[in-house]
Amino acid sequence: MPIQKVDKERIIKDSLKTFKAQGYHKTTMADIAKACGILKGSLYHYFKSKEELMEAVIDYLTQYYENKIFSVKNKHDINGYEKLVFLMKKSEEIFLTDNGGCLMASIGLETVNVIPHFTQKIQRFFKSWISCFEQIFSDKFPPEKATELAEYGVAEIEGSVLLMLIFQDEKYLKHAHQRILNRYINS
Amino acid sequence: MPIQKVDKERIIKDSLKTFKAQGYHKTTMADIAKACGILKGSLYHYFKSKEELMEAVIDYLTQYYENKIFSVKNKHDINGYEKLVFLMKKSEEIFLTDNGGCLMASIGLETVNVIPHFTQKIQRFFKSWISCFEQIFSDKFPPEKATELAEYGVAEIEGSVLLMLIFQDEKYLKHAHQRILNRYINS
Amino acid sequence: MPIQKVDKERIIKDSLKTFKAQGYHKTTMADIAKACGILKGSLYHYFKSKEELMEAVIDYLTQYYENKIFSVKNKHDINGYEKLVFLMKKSEEIFLTDNGGCLMASIGLETVNVIPHFTQKIQRFFKSWISCFEQIFSDKFPPEKATELAEYGVAEIEGSVLLMLIFQDEKYLKHAHQRILNRYINS
Amino acid sequence: MPIQKVDKERIIKDSLKTFKAQGYHKTTMADIAKACGILKGSLYHYFKSKEELMEAVIDYLTQYYENKIFSVKNKHDINGYEKLVFLMKKSEEIFLTDNGGCLMASIGLETVNVIPHFTQKIQRFFKSWISCFEQIFSDKFPPEKATELAEYGVAEIEGSVLLMLIFQDEKYLKHAHQRILNRYINS
DNA sequence: AATGAATGAGAATTCATTCAT
DNA sequence: AATGAATGAATTCTCATTCAT
Numbered sequence: 001m002p003i004q005k006v007d008k009e010r011i012i013k014d015s016l017k018t019f020k021a022q023g024y025h026k027t028t029m030a031d032i033a034k035a036c037g038i039l040k041g042s043l044y045h046y047f048k049s050k051e052e053l054m055e056a057v058i059d060y061l062t063q064y065y066e067n068k069i070f071s072v073k074n075k076h077d078i079n080g081y082e083k084l085v086f087l088m089k090k091s092e093e094i095f096l097t098d099n100g101g102c103l104m105a106s107i108g109l110e111t112v113n114v115i116p117h118f119t120q121k122i123q124r125f126f127k128s129w130i131s132c133f134e135q136i137f138s139d140k141f142p143p144e145k146a147t148e149l150a151e152y153g154v155a156e157i158e159g160s161v162l163l164m165l166i167f168q169d170e171k172y173l174k175h176a177h178q179r180i181l182n183r184y185i186n187s
Numbered sequence: 188m189p190i191q192k193v194d195k196e197r198i199i200k201d202s203l204k205t206f207k208a209q210g211y212h213k214t215t216m217a218d219i220a221k222a223c224g225i226l227k228g229s230l231y232h233y234f235k236s237k238e239e240l241m242e243a244v245i246d247y248l249t250q251y252y253e254n255k256i257f258s259v260k261n262k263h264d265i266n267g268y269e270k271l272v273f274l275m276k277k278s279e280e281i282f283l284t285d286n287g288g289c290l291m292a293s294i295g296l297e298t299v300n301v302i303p304h305f306t307q308k309i310q311r312f313f314k315s316w317i318s319c320f321e322q323i324f325s326d327k328f329p330p331e332k333a334t335e336l337a338e339y340g341v342a343e344i345e346g347s348v349l350l351m352l353i354f355q356d357e358k359y360l361k362h363a364h365q366r367i368l369n370r371y372i373n374s
Numbered sequence: 375m376p377i378q379k380v381d382k383e384r385i386i387k388d389s390l391k392t393f394k395a396q397g398y399h400k401t402t403m404a405d406i407a408k409a410c411g412i413l414k415g416s417l418y419h420y421f422k423s424k425e426e427l428m429e430a431v432i433d434y435l436t437q438y439y440e441n442k443i444f445s446v447k448n449k450h451d452i453n454g455y456e457k458l459v460f461l462m463k464k465s466e467e468i469f470l471t472d473n474g475g476c477l478m479a480s481i482g483l484e485t486v487n488v489i490p491h492f493t494q495k496i497q498r499f500f501k502s503w504i505s506c507f508e509q510i511f512s513d514k515f516p517p518e519k520a521t522e523l524a525e526y527g528v529a530e531i532e533g534s535v536l537l538m539l540i541f542q543d544e545k546y547l548k549h550a551h552q553r554i555l556n557r558y559i560n561s
Numbered sequence: 562m563p564i565q566k567v568d569k570e571r572i573i574k575d576s577l578k579t580f581k582a583q584g585y586h587k588t589t590m591a592d593i594a595k596a597c598g599i600l601k602g603s604l605y606h607y608f609k610s611k612e613e614l615m616e617a618v619i620d621y622l623t624q625y626y627e628n629k630i631f632s633v634k635n636k637h638d639i640n641g642y643e644k645l646v647f648l649m650k651k652s653e654e655i656f657l658t659d660n661g662g663c664l665m666a667s668i669g670l671e672t673v674n675v676i677p678h679f680t681q682k683i684q685r686f687f688k689s690w691i692s693c694f695e696q697i698f699s700d701k702f703p704p705e706k707a708t709e710l711a712e713y714g715v716a717e718i719e720g721s722v723l724l725m726l727i728f729q730d731e732k733y734l735k736h737a738h739q740r741i742l743n744r745y746i747n748s
Numbered sequence: 749a750a751t752g753a754a755t756g757a758g759a760a761t762t763c764a765t766t767c768a769t
Numbered sequence: 770a771a772t773g774a775a776t777g778a779a780t781t782c783t784c785a786t787t788c789a790t
Contacts, residue, residue, distance in 0.1 A: 025212035159346030399586035400717030480670045
């Protein structure tokens with residue numbers, strides 16, 4: 001009677017790091033198994049394919065963001081500025097750990113023409129993120145402007161993450177965050 | 188049947204499309220050979236490995252940008268605004284063709300932790316791009332501000348390209364371009 | 375269909391025959407897989423490359439000789455002549471089966487300038503063989519003479535194996551054995 | 562009108578070195594072309610296949626030995642001992658140059674079960690060599706004894722060449738030569 | 749004669765996946 | 770649940786050979 005060495009969530013978390021660092025196609029099931037401390041075959045008890053695992057990772061991460069981070073938009077005990085500061089703090093935590101980068105952007109770009117159902121799931125993540133910014137900005141801006149600023153902010157952050165990775169310099173992300181805060185303040 | 192069917196540049200151009208659409212790891216030498224209309228083995232006459240071919244593609248594209256696009260920064264017969272408009276027109280041409288997207292960003296993200304010498308080459312591309320914006324902005328802004336605006340603009344465009352691909356909507360890129368122009372005008 | 379169809383030792387033994395008959399470079403992993411009754415890919419569960427498999431074969435054979443054949447040198451219940459007779463009987467068994475020939479000599483010659491770490495392993499085999507003869511001869515000869523006779527004997531046998539293969543005639547090996555015995559007796 | 566850069570003999574001589582150092586299967590037509598200073602395709606003007614080239618090399622070398630070396634057996638102006646000394650000097654010249662080794666032995670072992678018509682040609686070489694020794698020994702020994710001593714000598718030399726290559730030590734060959742001379746003298 | 753591009757079969761190796769235990 | 774052997778298709782790369790120029 002074998003002992004449960006891992007569970008689905010454990011596998012998701014461990015493979016998340018690997019997918020984030022290496023991308024989808026470069027990561028092998030053997031890489032993931034090793035990262036989880038189990039054997040390749042055992043992965044198939046939890047996920048019936050690599051695609052399904054990747055989808056579970058995307059879903060898990062989306063829910064994590066929605067529940068733990070983007071949910072800040074509905075808080076009543078802090079103001080808009082504080083919400084933005086919270087978002088940036090969390091972004092920096094996540095985009096700077098495990099070699100840095102944003103899994104959604106990396107996997108999104110890598111698979112957009114190749115595995116369309118990943119793209120659908122990734123859309124949900126970006127919609128949630130944009131909608132979070134939108135709601136915060138709608139304090140101070142009319143709806144259309146809030147929407148545009150939200151898309152603008154997400155784009156700016158993702159572009160900065162790219163430059164950060166390419167040049168190995170965190171300043172890009174920090175500057176982007178600062179600009180977003182400034183746009184909010186100076187309105 | 189011998190006879191020159193292709194040459195190095197032809198292969199680079201054809202594989203560029205494939206790498207841009209599918210990424211590095213998903214693209215096989217067979218895909219490229221098919222795109223070039225030759226056989227797999229023949230590719231190895233021109234490039235001794237898939238990595239070498241990818242590097243040639245990156246170099247080719249960087250030189251293309253430097254010579255045909257970023258070189259606008261030194262033109263004397265047009266003003267800063269016109270230079271920016273030229274850049275955006277070219278960006279839109281390139282980032283919207285062949286399934287859309289920016290090869291440098293896609294390959295950069297996919298390989299940053301995995302094939303470091305690609306990253307070095309990709310850095311050169313982004314340096315050239317930033318330096319092009321920098322010089323244009325330095326008409327109207329002090330050096331430090333010009334630099335920051337340049338990095339800002341590149342990040343914003345790349346982030347927009349990401350959203351554009353994920354949501355299949357060109358508006359993101361166009362808005363980013365508009366914002367960059369506005370920042371230049373309203374200064 | 376899983377179930378253990380082979381194990382490392384089985385693969386080593388089956389590939390030994392193939393390497394002995396065809397040499398290292400001519401033998402393909404597909405040849406070996408077929409000889410083992412498994413698929414090519416399955417070989418890589420046991421050995422991570424063709425080189426590693428070849429090395430395992432060399433090591434296995436060296437140990438087999440050391441444990442089962444050259445170890446005769448330390449027996450106390452038989453005399454030197456009987457030891458020599460035992461060695462020759464074993465030699466004939468091995469050098470005359472599976473198309474005949476000596477794997478160590480064949481692989482040694484084929485790879486000496488090309489895969490140096492094979493040569494190191496093959497040296498060990500020949501050292502053990504020479505040292506076996508040496509100890510037997512040291513009964514009747516002073517140390518230096520015993521050493522020279524040992525090297526002489528091994529060379530003579532290997533040269534005879536070559537002629538035997540080229541001319542498809544076992545007499546060469548048998549004559550060499552006879553001469554070695556005579557040198558021991560007539561001393 | 563292209564200039565004759567090479568001729569058949571030049572190609573044979575240059576590929577001889579390569580085949581001797583690397584063996585038949587490991588040596589590619591590209592290796593040979595490079596060694597000859599021509600392009601791969603050009604080799605096929607002179608030899609219609611790799612096998613045919615190898616055969617030409619074997620034939621060339623056999624004739625060289627027969628004409629320049631083994632022919633010593635018929636000289637009237639030197640005695641048997643001097644003939645042996647001449648043979649050994651030539652052997653040492655050849656077996657010690659270009660990484661050392663005997664092409665006939667190396668190619669013979671590598672291809673004996675795989676390309677039978679090489680073996681036939683190689684037999685001729687060894688027959689000539691044995692017959693050379695035979696005739697020299699027949700000065701002092703009865704025919705049967707001379708034959709056996711001749712085979713014995715060739716085997717001993719080839720085995721020594723093997724040990725010489727494996728241990729990178731010329732002493733093995735030199736000792737073998739000495740023993741052969743001694744057998745002649747002390748008769 | 750010489751070139752060198754092109755071929756296509758085949759090499760080693762990888763990898764997602766299956767399945768009996 | 771976990772294993773790990775086995776699969777077989779796919780992947781990168783090699784190489785002897787052909788042939789138009």
